Amino acid sequence: MFRVDRAGIAIIGAALTVGTGVISLDQAAQSVDYRTIILLFSMMIMTSYLNLSGFFQVAGNQFLRRLCSKKQLLFMVIVTTGILSAFFINDIICLIFTPIVIVTSRQAKLNPIPFLLGVATASNVGSAATMIGNPQNILISSLSRINFGWYMALATPLALVGLGLIYMMLSWMYRAELKGSLPEFQPLTGAVHGYLVKKGLVVVFLVLAGFLMGFDPAIVASLGAAYLLITRRIKPNKIYVGIDFNLLVIFIGLFVIIGGVERSGLLTLLIHMPWMNNIQSLPVFSVLTVALSNIVSNVPAVMLLKFLIPPETGQIWWASLAIFSTFAGNLTLTGSIANLIVVELAKKENVEISFLTFLKIGFPLTVISGNLRNF
Secondary structure (H helix, E strand, O other): OOOOOHHHHHHHHHHHHHHOOOOOHHHHHHHOOHHHHHHHHHHHHHHHHHHHHOHHHHHHHHHHOOOOEHHHHHHHHHHHHHHHHHHOOHHHHHHHHHHHHHHHHHHOOOOOHHHHHHHHHHHHHHHOOOOOOOHHHHHHHHHHOOOHHHHHHHHHHHHHHHHHHHHHHHHHHOOOOOOOEOOOOOOOOOOOOHHHHHHHHHHHHHHHHHHHOOOOHHHHHHHHHHHHOOOOOOOHHHHHHOOOHHHHHHHHHHHHHHHHHHHHOHHHHHHOOHHHHHHOOHHHHHHHHHHHHHHHOHHHHHHHHHHHOOHHHHHHHHHHHHHHHHHHHHOOOOOOHHHHHHHHHHHHOOOOOOHHHHHHHHHHHHHHHHOHHHO
């Protein structure tokens, strides 16, 4: 059996697209949206920098000092994961938070599963609040040039309600295990560089301000990332370790594959089929987004569904694509990379989260979240 991961599949698919003559090498290069790659790469640098500076550890300890009960711990895990996922890529937040949650729950002698489910689901829901919270939203931001502030005003209330739903559902499902107060346990340990934490937070604040003011996100983010790399206290190689280069490769490969499908005429043929007329309504489009995101994953789904968005009503359709492709990540365990990151890291620590266990929280959560925009 061949061991090929998502990055390998993207590379093979892109190589076959060019190698079989569907598109030329120059056309393949033109198919790649470099604005998306730059924005994604820059946000990864900023997140990695903050992680190395000790910011996430400081934030975690500040929260832990204020907690008394087990339900408060669950609430804080969900809220913290959700908020941070809105401004930093949710996949990376899951990479950072999952080990912390496992260590903390074991120190407190708690079942880590409800807290890990909170990390996975909250990272998806929280990341829907902005155009930089997850890879597919970053892609949509580059493709649509949608206004950052307008989208955030639309999506943030939905994300906050979604985080509340996660807390209520997990509190009810694990009510017996979450009763009582927390025992005393040691705070998270590790090196913290106060100056670097402050510098990183100032840069992130300025970058977000630039987004809200309407400046080009790719340029603003790249300037912020470049400034953070100018430091004598952290070697750049350590920052690069925190970058998910596999994800960047997946994006580039998918751009080439979709470019080949478009230039071959296959996409035009599919779009003009009679049954495609039924999709020209926002509710049907939203359901298709959820379904396709769980079949082929949300990033490829966005790359395919962008061709169905009517130019005259583009902004609200783009926003719906961003929200529903993100909420769709909670439908099943394989619905998003963030879920898989949490499950795989937990498995290494002998914590098993089954497909059915995730489905019990993910399915009703996605159904309810998907109907929030109707209210």
